[in-house]
Amino acid sequence: MDKKICIIVGHGKSKSGGYDSGAVSRDGKYEEFKIAKEIAKYAADYLGCSLMNYEGNLYLTDRIKAVNRADYDFVAEIHLNAGGGKGTEVFYYNGSPTGRKAAEAISAEIAKEFTVPDRGAKVRLGKNGKDYFAIIRDTKPTAILVETLFIDNNAELTLLKTDEGRKRCGRAIGIGLEKALGTQRMTEAFSVEITANSLYIRSGAGTGFKSVGVVKKGETHAISATDTAGVWGRLADGRGWISLNSKYIRRI
Ligand SMILES: [Zn+2]
Incomplete structure (x- = not known):
């Protein structure tokens, strides 16, 4: 985390x-x-x-x-x-x-x-x-x-x-x-399409952070930062972080 x-x-x-x-x-x-x-x-x-x-x-x-x-x-x-x-x-x-x-x-x-x-x-x-x-x-x-x-x-x-x-x-x-x-940093912004039915938005980059909302299948979201491992992305709209696991999202 x-x-x-x-x-x-x-x-x-x-x-x-x-x-x-x-x-x-x-x-x-x-x-x-x-x-x-x-x-x-x-x-x-x-x-x-x-x-x-x-x-x-x-x-x-x-x-x-x-x-x-x-x-x-x-x-x-x-x-x-x-x-x-x-x-x-x-x-x-x-x-x-x-x-x-x-x-x-x-x-x-x-x-x-x-x-x-x-x-x-x-x-x-x-x-x-x-x-x-x-x-x-x-x-x-x-x-x-x-x-x-x-x-x-x-x-x-x-x-x-x-x-x-x-x-x-x-x-x-x-x-x-x-x-x-070994913290997160800004990266080139990119977008993802949500492929899971729904995916938690969390207050930080990890499942240990509390959920603060959800994103849903078919939505596209801009990502403004990732953690150093590149497995969590921060939503550009500022709502929080989502998993970038390819089981749940597709990069577009
Ligand atoms: Zn001073």
Whole structure:
């Protein structure tokens, strides 16, 4: 069964309910939240997975609650780094092999994509010995925090000023996660005709996910993504996933 992933945008809303830009560029013109949300969107598009806080309407504790109410297996929050430095690094939950593997893979992909230093997978603990980042510490699924590039490093900021750069960064995150988790990804869209009398639509790519509807014999449906094994397809209309087993469908 494939993992249910959610990509989360860092910042956007402050504790008091106002706007939280996150870090800003040295010239004050570029804000972390506004760049991170586009990178996150491209990563979620690439993976065909959920995206949270694109509108910046969730404060940190709201994001944690939303994650814990859902049934994700894995979440990644997207940030830009600041404070003087260069390169990319990804934080993971202390002691989580899956988190570490994903963090290493994403850091390596971003470093390769932009030819920046690979600072690698990291753990950051608070004074009490627990994980420092709440989005990592207080969420139920395996969680990582991606510090893509430094917003206060002008050479790195330049890489993320364009839509193309943000897309490359999002894709690098998606590719890293795909390598680490073996998750679903977007493919060339194709259509199928349903040959079974009826076939369950499921909320995720596997029979372990709950059924959320049915498709019926003779119907044709566009598929916008498959899992890595190519045995489950996501309906382009967004209703969920169906089996691509040739016993039930025919590719057209
Ligand atoms: Zn941040």
